[in-house]
Amino acid sequence: MSGVQPARRVALEVIRAVEHDDAYANLLLPQRIVRARLSPQDAGLATELTYGTLRMSGYYDRVIALAARRPTSAIDPALLDVLRLASHQLLATRVAPHAAVDESVSQAREVGSRSGTGFVNGVLRTISRSTPEEWRSRVLDGATSTDDRLAAEYSHPEWVVRAFRGALAADDRASELEALLAADNEPARVSLVALPGLAVPADVPTADPGRFSPVAITAPSGDPASLPLVAEGRVRVQDEGSQLAALALSRVAPIAPGERWLDMCAGPGGKAALLAAEAARGGATLVANELVPARVGLVRKALQAVPGGVTVRQGDATLVGEAEPAAYDRILLDAPCTGLGALRRRPEARWRKQPRDVAELTGLQARLFASALAALAPGGTLAYITCSPHTAETRAVVESGLKRWVRDGGPEMEVLDASATLEAVATAPLDLGPGPFAQLWPHRHGTDAMFVSLLRKPV
């Protein structure tokens, strides 16, 4: 084995598994870090290299194609992974260029042929002869349209750029597209939630409160899993946007003892844990439903610290409305979605999603929405939320779903002001766009781009 630095070795392993075995970097990388026994410093470097390379690979591919004078589709995929990782080091880190080139050539030798080694060496020497700014100008000079330029500069697929433009316009924020795209390339802050009744933010020493959520803690440095309260399940890792979305439902009105709550799509259980803790404090009960059996297990685990009053079950939530009409006082529909609002935390996700996924998901979202309305008791409230800002998955589902509901004989629903509810829940002004729907944004709030709508059934 060559002397490739362990952090680079781990980064390349994970990048290859993501590219060729459909692995998820956020799940695989921590395992590989433990297996390689990386020091905390090397673990930080491996994370930066892996996430940075995967996020920016669209941009790096354009640089590599220019330097190699051929499209990346004509490059051996194993060598392309090495070139992407090396490009990240050369263009976006302070790693010494000779170290980046030499170690990358060693990595190319391990994964490819002898001729491949020479090719990698040549391409990387070409890249290292120009500054990052010079490469940026060359790449942007080659852009064919405004959207292609944004796609290149911020390393997003062009269809995602267009989807974000539409979502921002619908929230009166058309001028913020570049800020949003840039925010997706920044590492996400790790937030914790102190489950109400089980912990308070002050229980975690040396930690700061969150920015907006009253139950949030900004994670102290180090591995959150090593905190005893996290091990006990009383404090959990959770984005502040997800916390606010769950609290929008639990705090939209005082809880009447005996209320029945339903989390229709609960896996892996983050919001269910927060809802369950809120329900327990108000004397309500929660049913946490999930379709995928393996994820039902995760929901059970997430709820382990919460006292009784929670039922976890496996089932298809599109059937709930018919099976249990008018049964629940509060329903959370955290719909399966493209996840385009959480690209900061899932570095490869932007390249995996396709426009056809949107079409498939909106059909499912519409069926779940109709089922939720039917399962809602008179006077009950539904929170339809997504971790995507794509308007086809957010306001279009709600608006067309409400029309269909009334056309099919359902009573006119009251659309509550979700923005006002979130402002009332938050500890600092969120400065949300015009209601009634609320849209959180990575570049404004430092959260995932959660969409929240609240609908009340007449009594």
Ligand SMILES: C[S@@+](CC[C@H](N)C(=O)[O-])C[C@H]1O[C@@H](n2cnc3c(N)ncnc32)[C@H](O)[C@@H]1O
């Ligand atoms: C966005 S995730 C929910 C995240 C969860 N609320 C949390 O905070 O941890 C959507 C979930 O819906 C589940 N799902 C998909 N189709 C479903 C269906 N027909 N019925 C119930 N759950 C479904 C998926 O397996 C996935 O776990």
